[in-house]
Amino acid sequence: MKNENKQEKELPYIMQQYPGLQKIPWISLIDAPTPVHRLNGLEKKLDFYGIYIKRDDKSNPEYGGNKPRKFEFLLGYALKNKKKHILTMGGIGSNHCVANSMFCKQLGLKSVVFLQNQPLTEHVRHNLLLELYYDAKIIHKKTQIGLAMAMIWYMITHWRSYLIWAGGSNKIGTIGFVNGAFELKHQIDEGILPEPDYIFTTTGSSGTTAGLLLGCELAGLKSKIIGVTVSSKQFASRKRAIVLAKKCYQYLREYDSTIPIISENSLEQRLEINTNYFGGTYGIVTDKGKYAVDLIKEIDNMELETTYTGKTLSAMIDFIKKYRETLHNETLLFWNTYSSVDQSEKIKKMDFHNLNHNLHMYFNGSVPLSKKVVKIEKMYD
Ligand SMILES: Cc1ncc(COP(=O)(O)O)c(C=O)c1O
Known part of the structure; x- marks a missing residue:
């Protein structure tokens, strides 16, 4: 943690915009704004120009990502x-x-x-x-x-x-990504990137998606949010994202009634949820997800993984391939939610025997490593 004092650190963008929100408890954990840049390698590979990445992998020097x-x-x-x-x-x-x-x-x-x-x-x-x-x-x-x-x-x-x-992913955690959208607006205003037409993000328990959805609406951005699900309907769904966004909105309005009225309809229209890239089991590796992880490492030197972000990137690649003819000069933003901070030195010192006994099976060979790779048959639809 960098500090706990709201005075020492610049307030979250959303609190600057709506001062009533300064009463919401908050501590400073992120290096904001996280960088945004083009994915040059992917642009070349797909022969499509206008692909950006929001580097939340750099949100905290010890543990980044969306958390x-x-x-x-x-x-x-x-x-x-x-x-x-x-x-x-x-x-x-x-x-x-x-x-x-x-x-x-x-x-x-x-x-x-x-x-x-x-x-x-x-x-x-x-x-x-x-x-x-x-x-x-x-x-x-x-x-x-x-x-x-x-x-x-x-x-x-x-x-x-x-x-x-x-x-x-409750109404409080979701505020983090409402603020994330205001941070993005700030970067757009500074000319760091054009206003995205589409933001691709991963939907696991839906808080990231809900926060971006509400945040883009409140910040007045045109961006459509495309959430790619990586877990079961119980946690990752359109309904859950909308409900969370609404709960978070009501919570924010309790603190600052100058936050404008928004309609459920506009949230509905801004959100697309794609369940085709999940693979049926949380944590399972998919062929497309693995391809996307390997590709982006090779051409843009970006570290993703197969449970969450690889699946989302694979959906974005298919989206570009499918709609390239109609995507004239449009801007796509991949919101990277994975922490790429290397923690391997820390775990080298750890001995699994110090874990509870019932977890030893994951280390001593009693449970084999999963080699399963699920084939994703569908293109983007
Ligand atoms: C790397 C990564 N990306 C995305 C997500 C999904 O975010 P959310 O749970 O807010 O939908 C998670 C959740 O654990 C995650 O670890």
């Missing part, structure tokens, strides 16, 4: 309300749970992560060891009901617990 934007408000709330135990949930490879653990450790809070199975990859092992490194309490259960019971029990026995929903 720090949400935690500025989530942990701001937790600290203001004197919470001590920060509970959250996700798959065993959840980036959100790692980020929760890291920021909690920096702030002297206890991170408690409730984890469920997902296909085993090296990334999963990496994240489990990082949670160990950041002193998280890890609770692993096979079923959702088991997790829910464990969470309830923990909250009963530890007052001052604060439960952050999966992916940090």
